[in-house]
Amino acid sequence: MEAPYWAKVFLTLGIIFIIIGIMIWLLPRFPILNRLGHLPGDIVYRRGNFVFYFPLVTCLLLSVILTLVFTLIFRR
Numbered sequence: 001m002e003a004p005y006w007a008k009v010f011l012t013l014g015i016i017f018i019i020i021g022i023m024i025w026l027l028p029r030f031p032i033l034n035r036l037g038h039l040p041g042d043i044v045y046r047r048g049n050f051v052f053y054f055p056l057v058t059c060l061l062l063s064v065i066l067t068l069v070f071t072l073i074f075r076r
Contacts, residue, residue, distance in 0.1 A: 012073055016066075 023036075041057030 008074070
């Protein structure tokens with residue numbers, strides 16, 4: 001018997017939250033993870049008291065990784 005669609009979605013979200021939690025926990029121990037969010041290509045604009053930060057390359061990298069993960073999980 002196949003699990004309902006929403007069960008797969010919640011299971012996947014739970015796994016993603018666990019992975020994010022482990023990454024946050026391990027962040028200080030691995031310098032390569034510490035650079036996540038400060039990659040070359042991320043936009044930072046500073047002027048006086050104002051700072052605008054848009055992690056463009058980080059968003060693209062996470063999008064590619066999550067696309068691959070969801071493709072592998074929900075492949076029919």
